[in-house]
Amino acid sequence: MGSWVSDARKRIYRNLKYRIIRPDPPAAPFRFNSPVVVVGSAPVSHKPAGLDGSFRIITVNGSQSVIAKWGVDAPDITMMMFNQVEGTTPNAVEVRRVLTRQRTGTLYVFLWRKDDRARLEEGLRAFDYQYDRLEIVDRYERMALLDRVANLRSLEMDADSKCSNGMNAVLFALYNGAPAVIITGINPNSTGHVYNSAGLTRLHVHMDKVLVSKLVSEGRPVFTADPSVSEELGIPLWTATSR
Template identity: 50%
Template structure:
C-alpha cells in the first residue's frame, strides 16, 4: 500500500484499527511522505459502534468469519454522517485479493461484506456502486448523478447515531487506554 500512497496527501485521513499509538502512526506515514490535514484513528470499538448504529446489532469481530472490511467501515461512517448517497468504488465482495498487490489472497471478510451490503440494500439504504459487475452481483443500483435525490436521515436520528458511535467508542477505548480521552 505504501507505494500507492507515497508522496500523496489527503485532507481527512482515517486509519482503522491501528494499535501502536499516534506517534508511531505519524512517524510511519512520514516515512513514505504521506501527508494529511487531520488524522483520525478508528479503533475496533469505533467500528463496533458504527456497525451497531447502522445495522442495529453488535458485531464484536471475535473471529475472521464475522469481520467486515475497511470499505464497509467507510460505508457505515458515511451513512452515520448523513451522506445522501454512498457510492461504492473498488469494493467488490466477489473479488480476490486487493488492488495494491498481486498476491490474490482470499479476502477473509468477503462473505460478511456481501451479507451486509445485501441487507443495507433491502432496507433501502442509499448505497450505489460505480461498477457494473458489482451492481449485477449485489443487486445494488448503478450510480448516476440522478441517484443523489435520495433523502438523508432526519436530524434527530442522525444526532442519536453520532452520539451512540462517539459514546460507545470513547467508553470502550477508555477501558483499554485510559489516556486516550482525558
C-alpha cells in the same frame, strides 16, 4: 480446550466493555451533504457518473491510486488499517509504495494504539504520507458503526465476523449524513487488489455480503458504479440521473 476458554473470555470481555463504554462511531470532520464515493481496491472499478467537485471521496488503504486516474489529486478522507503503516506483508508493502509522497484530507487509522500516536506519525513520515488531520479509531468505535447504522452486533472475533474497511467506510458515510453513498472497487466476490498482482484472497466476504443485503433491503441510499457488482449483489447502479 485452552483456545475455547480463551475465546470465551475474549467474547465476555469485549461484550462487557462495549456495553460499559457505549462508544460513539467515528465522526467525520464535516457533515456530508452531497454524494460520497467510497473507493475500494478490487481490481475493477469505475468513475461514478456525474462525478464533480461537490462529491466527497473516501479511499481505503491503497485505493487512492484509483482516483489519480480520475484527475483527483487527493481524497477527502482515507481509511487505513494499522498494519499498513509498518507491516511487512506483500499487501502492506504495496500499500505504502502507492501512497508514498501522497496526501489526504483526514486520515483515519483503525486499531492503532491511541497512546502511541507519536509512533504512528513517525511511521507515516517514513513513506511521506501527508494529511490535514489524523484520527485513530479503536475496535469499539468500529463496532459501534455496525451497531448504530445497521443494527448488527459483532465482537470481531474472526475475519468472517468483521466488515471490510470498504464497508466500514460505507457505514461511516451513512452515519455522517451522506444522502447517497456510491461504492466502486468493492466486490466481496473478487480477489486481488488493483495496486498489486499478488491475487490475494479477499477477507470479510461473509459479513460484507450480509451487510450489503441488509442495507439494500432496507432501501438505504447505497449505490455502485460497477455494473457487474450491481448485477451480482443487487445494489442499485449509480447513473447520471440518480442524484
